Amino acid sequence: MRWSQTFIPTLKEVPQDAEIPSHQLLLRAGLMRKLHSGLFTFLPLGLRALRKVSQIIREEMDRAGAIEILMPALHPQELWERTGRLTTMKDVMFTFKDRADRPLLLGPTHEEVVTDLAAREISSYRQLPVNFYQIQTKFRDEIRPRFGLMRAKEFVMKDAYSFDTDWDGASRSYQAMYDAYVRIFKRCGLVTKPVEADTGAMGGNQSHEFMVITDAGEDGLVECDSCSYAANLERAEGVSTHVYAAPAALLPVEKIATPTQRTIQEVADFLKADPKNLLKTLVYEADGVLVAVVLPGDREVNEIKLRKALGANAVALAADHQVRALTGATPGFVGPVGLTGAKIVCDRTAKGLQDGVTGANEDGHHIIHVSLERDVKVDLFADIAMAKEGDRCPSCGGTLRVKRGVEVGHVFKLGTKYSEALGATFLDEAGQTQTAIMGCYGIGVSRTLQAVVEQSHDKDGIRWPVSIAPFQVHAVLLTPQDAASREAGDRAVAALEALGVEVLYDDRDERPGFKFKDADLLGMPIRLTIGGKSLARGVAEIKIRGVDGIQEVPVAEAPARVAELVREQLAALNA
Numbered sequence: 001m002r003w004s005q006t007f008i009p010t011l012k013e014v015p016q017d018a019e020i021p022s023h024q025l026l027l028r029a030g031l032m033r034k035l036h037s038g039l040f041t042f043l044p045l046g047l048r049a050l051r052k053v054s055q056i057i058r059e060e061m062d063r064a065g066a067i068e069i070l071m072p073a074l075h076p077q078e079l080w081e082r083t084g085r086l087t088t089m090k091d092v093m094f095t096f097k098d099r100a101d102r103p104l105l106l107g108p109t110h111e112e113v114v115t116d117l118a119a120r121e122i123s124s125y126r127q128l129p130v131n132f133y134q135i136q137t138k139f140r141d142e143i144r145p146r147f148g149l150m151r152a153k154e155f156v157m158k159d160a161y162s163f164d165t166d167w168d169g170a171s172r173s174y175q176a177m178y179d180a181y182v183r184i185f186k187r188c189g190l191v192t193k194p195v196e197a198d199t200g201a202m203g204g205n206q207s208h209e210f211m212v213i214t215d216a217g218e219d220g221l222v223e224c225d226s227c228s229y230a231a232n233l234e235r236a237e238g239v240s241t242h243v244y245a246a247p248a249a250l251l252p253v254e255k256i257a258t259p260t261q262r263t264i265q266e267v268a269d270f271l272k273a274d275p276k277n278l279l280k281t282l283v284y285e286a287d288g289v290l291v292a293v294v295l296p297g298d299r300e301v302n303e304i305k306l307r308k309a310l311g312a313n314a315v316a317l318a319a320d321h322q323v324r325a326l327t328g329a330t331p332g333f334v335g336p337v338g339l340t341g342a343k344i345v346c347d348r349t350a351k352g353l354q355d356g357v358t359g360a361n362e363d364g365h366h367i368i369h370v371s372l373e374r375d376v377k378v379d380l381f382a383d384i385a386m387a388k389e390g391d392r393c394p395s396c397g398g399t400l401r402v403k404r405g406v407e408v409g410h411v412f413k414l415g416t417k418y419s420e421a422l423g424a425t426f427l428d429e430a431g432q433t434q435t436a437i438m439g440c441y442g443i444g445v446s447r448t449l450q451a452v453v454e455q456s457h458d459k460d461g462i463r464w465p466v467s468i469a470p471f472q473v474h475a476v477l478l479t480p481q482d483a484a485s486r487e488a489g490d491r492a493v494a495a496l497e498a499l500g501v502e503v504l505y506d507d508r509d510e511r512p513g514f515k516f517k518d519a520d521l522l523g524m525p526i527r528l529t530i531g532g533k534s535l536a537r538g539v540a541e542i543k544i545r546g547v548d549g550i551q552e553v554p555v556a557e558a559p560a561r562v563a564e565l566v567r568e569q570l571a572a573l574n575a
Contacts, residue, residue: 001471003506006044009033010518020216022454023148025462029522031470038145038153045470045522046449050156052468053449054135056187057158064180066131066160071113073137077103079112083421088313092140106139111418111440114161118436119424125165128426128436129173133160135445147216149450150406156445163424163436170437174206174413177441181210181409184443187573189465190452192408195221196231198304206413211405212451219405222387226398234304237383238391238400240349242276242296247355251369253337259364262332264297267366271357279350279358279370281334283323283342286312290326294336294376295347299385309345309382327361335359336376337367346378347385408448414438462523463546466569471504473562474524478512478531485531488555492530492540495559501566520545525569528562530555 011028018024026032031046042050058068077095080086086093086105094106107113114132122128138157145151162173178194185192190212197209209232211221220233231237261267268275278297283290284306291310293301307315320330326341327334335358336344356370372378389402418424419436428434449468456463466472473496477489486507493505504524506515512532519527529541540558542551544565553561 001504003504003508008045008522009043010521018148020147020150020454021457022216022450023150025453025457025521025523026148026450029462032149038142038151040149040152040154048470049464049468050446050449052470053188053445054156054158056467057135057184057443057445060180060184060187061133061158061160063183064131064176066133066177068134069117069132070134070136071107071110071117073107073139075105075107075110075113077105079116079422080105083112083418085112092142094139094141107136108138108140109157109442110134110136110159111161111414111438112422115418115422115424115438118163118419119422122163122424122426122436125426125428125434129162129164129169131160131162131173131177133158133441147218147450149446150216151218152446155447158443158445160441162439162441163419164439165426165428165434165437167437170413170415170439174411174439177411177439178208181411181441181443185210185408185448188448188452188468189573190408190448190455193221193223193230193405195223195405196235197410198232198234208411209407210409212408212455213403213405214451214454215404216454217404217406219407220402221405222391222400222402224393224396224398225401227393227396229393229395229398231387233386233402234302236387236400237394238385238387239394239397240296241390241392242349244277244352244354250354250371250374253367253369253375255360255362255365255367257364258333258366261366267357268297271366271368273357277353277356279335279353279356279372281336281339281359282331283318283326283334284315285318285322286310286315290318290322290342291315292326292334292336292339292342292344293346293384294344294350294378295385296350296353299347299349299388302384302386305382306345306384309380309384329359329361329363333359333361333363333365335361335367335370336378337361337370343379344377345380345382345384346372346376348381348383349385351381406447406451406454407444408451409441409443411441412439414440457523458546460517461521464523464525465573466525466566467573469524470522471524472502472566473504473526473528474519474522475503475505475528475530476512476515476519477505477507478515478529478535480507480509480531482531485535488535488540489530492528492555492559496528496562499559499563501559501563526562526565528558530558 008030010030014024015027032040135158164170192210194208197207222236223230261270275297280297282293353372358370360367391400416435424436425433479485493503496503527543539552540555
């Protein structure tokens with residue numbers, strides 16, 4: 001493809017609204033353009049790379065036995081009402097009515113639609129197992145679209161859905177997809193970390209996220225420095241290393257004035273106490289019922305864990321007026337000692353506290369010398385706190401490290417949540433009606449594309465893996481106005497294309513330095529330079545992106561050498 005015959009609008013300056021390197025580079029390298037908040041147009045180079053990611057996904061999904069279909073992006077709301085997700089996911093949905101006043105929505109995901117398909121078409125165990133997948137545009141009304149394709153309102157996603165006769169079969173389907181994801185991301189040149197994850201609004205009892213570790217990530221995760229344990233912060237378990245010291249004697253509780261000290265750190269500084277020995281008490285509303293949540297002062301509530309511990313559908317911090325009505329105090333002075341009218345749930349890491357500090361349920365006051373066992377009637381001890389840096393690993397006792405990441409893939413073992421709601425049943429060998437066991441498996445196709453750029457770039461531009469680069473080779477013609485140079489360049493590019501190599505041919509009449517800067521910005525894996533002084537010596541220059549040094553080879557041998565390098569790079573990714 002000649003540069004002069006395609007559309008590559010590169011930018012020299014960093015766009016002001018592009019916050020992270022990958023977003024900046026996708027715009028600067030002319031791969032995409034913003035239409036509106038969370039909406040992007042893929043330009044020729046971006047579309048080529050996106051299609052390559054999609055093709056790798058298709059090949060590995062087919063290899064794993066999945067069957068490609070294409071489902072509508074428009075869904076009847078009635079399906080989502082039957083599963084309850086019209087309510088639980090309403091904040092991210094685009095909903096509307098058609099001209100016949102029928103309620104519809106733009107699909108943020110397709111569990112309901114594919115389960116309805118299975119309910120209509122699958123009736124016998126002989127038709128199972130089956131795994132349907134698609135690559136489709138999805139729509140989510142993000143409150144704050146940001147980071148380009150990382151959090152967009154419209155995006156491309158691969159989603160797959162397995163249906164099995166029993167849990168053993170569902171486990172095999174789950175593992176097949178997990179293994180396929182490992183191969184997909186490796187072939188895309190992306191280093192990912194599979195981590196245990198919460199199932200969230202999807203439901204189910206097991207899931208893993210495939211995370212790209214990056215400081216630009218919006219998701220927190222922990223990983224052990226000694227074993228393979230890794231988990232999203234929403235799911236992670238951390239074992240506290242803190243041991244509460246036993247006082248020489250249990251002193252009676254004492255109320256003291258803390259008139260301007262409201263936060264944990266302010267109270268700790270005022271009392272010269274360790275924040276770990278302070279008890280933080282927060283009032284939550286769980287399915288309409290108030291709950292007092294107690295945890296050490298250096299910990300934060302994990303609302304997902306809290307919801308699960310309570311068996312609630314939803315939890316949220318109570319309003320200030322609710323807190324005052326329950327406790328008589330404003331937030332910051334609430335404590336569990338003597339508190340009535342609400343269930344008290346305490347994080348398990350606080351067990352053993354014998355000389356602590358809590359709010360006094362009176363503004364401007366705290367209580368000291370609190371013994372949790374003696375002074376507080378705890379209704380439930382549970383793991384309700386966020387794991388943190390330095391906690392012990394629950395698997396091996398090693399040390400947990402907190403990192404940031406971007407989720408590019410997610411696999412769920414769903415169970416029967418959707419098949420029960422939508423009637424996806426089958427007759428078993430005995431003629432008895434059974435409910436299909438489901439799994440679902442998503443990959444953010446457009447997000448994966450950007451994640452590759454986020455993980456693989458330098459100060460000069462993108463460093464594409466050869467498998468998904470828009471072109472495998474960037475041929476730079478230095479002196480297009482010279483007939484001999486132009487003839488040599490044309491001949492080399494034709495030879496490369498005859499060998500099956502994808503070439504972007506920069507035939508523009510621009511300065512060499514200008515072309516080289518664009519080549520580095522675009523980041524194709526191999527650059528072939530023809531013309532100038534090297535051509536006068538009968539050689540062409542080969543430069544591997546990100547590797548120091550230039551190889552000089554005879555012009556006639558250059559295409560074969562470049563094709564060999566492309567094959568080597570592809571083989572390394574496919575190994």
